[in-house]
Amino acid sequence: MSRRMRVSVVQLGPIPKDDSREKTMLRLLNLFEDATADDRTDLVVFPELALTSFFPHWEIRDSEELHAYYESEIPSPGMAPLLEASKRKGVAVTFGYGERTAENRLFNTASLFKGEKELLRFRKVHLPGYNEVQPDIRHQNLEKMYFRVGDLGFPVVDFKNTRIGLLICNDRRWPESYRMLSLQGAELVCIGYNSPIHTPSIAEADILTDFHNELSMQAGAYQNSMWVIGAAKGGVEEGVDQIGGSCIIAPNGKIVAQAVSNSDEVIGADIDLDMSARFRKHMFNFTLHRRPELYRAITEPMPEGWPRPALSS
Amino acid sequence: MSRRMRVSVVQLGPIPKDDSREKTMLRLLNLFEDATADDRTDLVVFPELALTSFFPHWEIRDSEELHAYYESEIPSPGMAPLLEASKRKGVAVTFGYGERTAENRLFNTASLFKGEKELLRFRKVHLPGYNEVQPDIRHQNLEKMYFRVGDLGFPVVDFKNTRIGLLICNDRRWPESYRMLSLQGAELVCIGYNSPIHTPSIAEADILTDFHNELSMQAGAYQNSMWVIGAAKGGVEEGVDQIGGSCIIAPNGKIVAQAVSNSDEVIGADIDLDMSARFRKHMFNFTLHRRPELYRAITEPMPEGWPRPALSS
Numbered sequence: 001m002s003r004r005m006r007v008s009v010v011q012l013g014p015i016p017k018d019d020s021r022e023k024t025m026l027r028l029l030n031l032f033e034d035a036t037a038d039d040r041t042d043l044v045v046f047p048e049l050a051l052t053s054f055f056p057h058w059e060i061r062d063s064e065e066l067h068a069y070y071e072s073e074i075p076s077p078g079m080a081p082l083l084e085a086s087k088r089k090g091v092a093v094t095f096g097y098g099e100r101t102a103e104n105r106l107f108n109t110a111s112l113f114k115g116e117k118e119l120l121r122f123r124k125v126h127l128p129g130y131n132e133v134q135p136d137i138r139h140q141n142l143e144k145m146y147f148r149v150g151d152l153g154f155p156v157v158d159f160k161n162t163r164i165g166l167l168i169c170n171d172r173r174w175p176e177s178y179r180m181l182s183l184q185g186a187e188l189v190c191i192g193y194n195s196p197i198h199t200p201s202i203a204e205a206d207i208l209t210d211f212h213n214e215l216s217m218q219a220g221a222y223q224n225s226m227w228v229i230g231a232a233k234g235g236v237e238e239g240v241d242q243i244g245g246s247c248i249i250a251p252n253g254k255i256v257a258q259a260v261s262n263s264d265e266v267i268g269a270d271i272d273l274d275m276s277a278r279f280r281k282h283m284f285n286f287t288l289h290r291r292p293e294l295y296r297a298i299t300e301p302m303p304e305g306w307p308r309p310a311l312s313s
Numbered sequence: 314m315s316r317r318m319r320v321s322v323v324q325l326g327p328i329p330k331d332d333s334r335e336k337t338m339l340r341l342l343n344l345f346e347d348a349t350a351d352d353r354t355d356l357v358v359f360p361e362l363a364l365t366s367f368f369p370h371w372e373i374r375d376s377e378e379l380h381a382y383y384e385s386e387i388p389s390p391g392m393a394p395l396l397e398a399s400k401r402k403g404v405a406v407t408f409g410y411g412e413r414t415a416e417n418r419l420f421n422t423a424s425l426f427k428g429e430k431e432l433l434r435f436r437k438v439h440l441p442g443y444n445e446v447q448p449d450i451r452h453q454n455l456e457k458m459y460f461r462v463g464d465l466g467f468p469v470v471d472f473k474n475t476r477i478g479l480l481i482c483n484d485r486r487w488p489e490s491y492r493m494l495s496l497q498g499a500e501l502v503c504i505g506y507n508s509p510i511h512t513p514s515i516a517e518a519d520i521l522t523d524f525h526n527e528l529s530m531q532a533g534a535y536q537n538s539m540w541v542i543g544a545a546k547g548g549v550e551e552g553v554d555q556i557g558g559s560c561i562i563a564p565n566g567k568i569v570a571q572a573v574s575n576s577d578e579v580i581g582a583d584i585d586l587d588m589s590a591r592f593r594k595h596m597f598n599f600t601l602h603r604r605p606e607l608y609r610a611i612t613e614p615m616p617e618g619w620p621r622p623a624l625s626s
Binding site: 125126127128149150153154156157158163170173174175176179180182183184185199201202204205208211212215216218219222223225252253254276277278279280281282283284286287289290291292293294295296297298299300301302303306307308309311312 | 438439440441462463466467469470471476483486487488489492493495496497498512514515517518521524525528529531532535536565566567589590591592593594595596597599600602603604605606607608609610611612613614615616619620621622624625
């Protein structure tokens with residue numbers, strides 16, 4: 001008998017910064033109810049920074065105003081209603097949030113919870129954007145100013161009859177992220193994201209934002225024989241238009257379910273976890289075919305002068 | 314002024330094993346003439362094992378018969394006519410061949426030549442298939458029996474106004490391959506391949522062979538901001554039906570030229586080498602965004618028990 005799981009994705013439309021935390025939480029709770037209405041869902045996946053607006057899109061000078069976007073005890077009071085719903089339904093939930101530690105260290109974080117029990121925490125590794133305000137662009141991305149690089153590596157956890165990892169947004173464009181998870185045996189990865197259609201630094205790619213989203217996650221799924229669950233926050237939030245495209249991707253790289261809007265929307269799929277094992281048996285048998293001794297540059301410090309480093313002799 | 318280059322791809326149809334070397338070379342020469350007829354092509358890319366049939370698809374017990382498929386001095390007499398054409402036209406050429414060293418070590422190799430001058434040599438790292446004959450399957454893949462794992466790493470060379478690397482067939486499904494080249498500053502990679510539509514070990518993926526070909530190369534291009542030039546040997550060769558789909562892919566992941574057949578066919582494109590530099594400036598600025606210290610498992614020996622290794626505490 002094959003190992004199966006039912007996964008639901010809650011795509012969110014914009015969360016205006018003037019919406020109260022209470023109003024947003026009510027919205028998330030209603031969507032969680034939709035996502036679990038079939039009484040057989042095992043896991044509900046929400047996007048990156050699901051409790052608030054994506055605040056790195058603008059400058060916040062006042063530290064009190066900034067800190068209101070972070071949770072400082074995990075689980076936090078602000079999460080409590082969603083975790084209560086998770087407990088009541090017996091359904092696990094993962095979502096992203098700003099994390100502020102007791103030492104005032106700030107991270108872009110996602111956790112997997114079953115009720116109040118935190119099963120897994122990931123802190124975003126690949127922070128895009130800048131650590132200072134950029135002049136003359138349509139919107140900022142100040143993630144390098146508002147967050148530190150994640151210090152937890154790429155952790156995985158056994159959940160139900162499989163092994164799960166988490167990634168956040170820009171992590172999905174870097175093949176190392178998926179590889180770190182699949183090397184540890186993860187068969188499923190949940191990825192929340194906020195992806196503006198317009199990227200000021202490389203506007204020639206704006207027409208390809210959806211394509212790059214799918215390409216990165218489909219390649220990650222195929223090349224690692226993993227289920228990839230992508231959950232978007234889409235639509236126009238505080239003037240920034242973001243893609244939707246939330247999707248569930250099989251270990252063969254094919255999209256098996258996808259959102260059709262860029263606003264609040266629930267999608268789901270029954271997934272065959274053994275598919276991962278089948279692809280890892282021959283073609284993507286890492287033990288037989290990978291050559292880690294030949295990849296050394298991947299874990300060495302970046303070469304001086306890149307992208308035009310000196311040729312090694 | 315942008316740095317530009319004109320690249321042509323020679324896709325090959327089947328090379329029957331009973332065709333003489335001379336007959337095959339005449340065919341390659343005619344295709345090289347087609348590919349350079351515009352008098353402005355800088356580089357012509359041929360597939361993997363372009364001088365012969367893809368002989369790993371069957372068992373060869375007689376060592377003399379087997380060794381006839383390899384070149385033992387590089388450049389070899391069997392390559393000479395093509396290299397003479399390269400010299401006469403002043404156009405570089407890359408193609409794959411079986412390589413047998415003086416020490417009788419056998420490799421699946423590709424070289425880049427300008428005339429008789431060998432500019433770059435790569436020996437295939439990711440050998441698929443088996444080191445012994447498999448029973449009850451429609452065709453063999455005995456690459457692990459007929460070749461050693463490449464021992465040259467992932468070399469690059471400066472050519473004209475850019476930097477080039479080579480990969481071979483199954484190397485293109487492994488993200489580490491592209492990464493090793495882009496970390497060294499390669500802006501263009503040439504990949505020859507022979508890809509059967511039917512893979513006995515994972516037949517459920519047969520309907521996706523073209524998709525996986527494109528997905529792997531498009532992701533490699535996008536995630537490494539590189540031009541990817543894919544050259545297929547397609548069609549039914551010795552009973553094995555292979556995909557065509559030769560293509561030229563931009564650093565934004567988009568296919569800019571693609572073969573429409575699975576037989577002899579020439580495609581070409583003018584490519585903008587600065588596109589690579591543009592994508593490496595912000596979004597894929599490896600120096601700013603990669604975290605090599607967090608990727609250690611990628612260069613460590615494969616974990617015991619993978620794909621279900623013990624969880625690290």
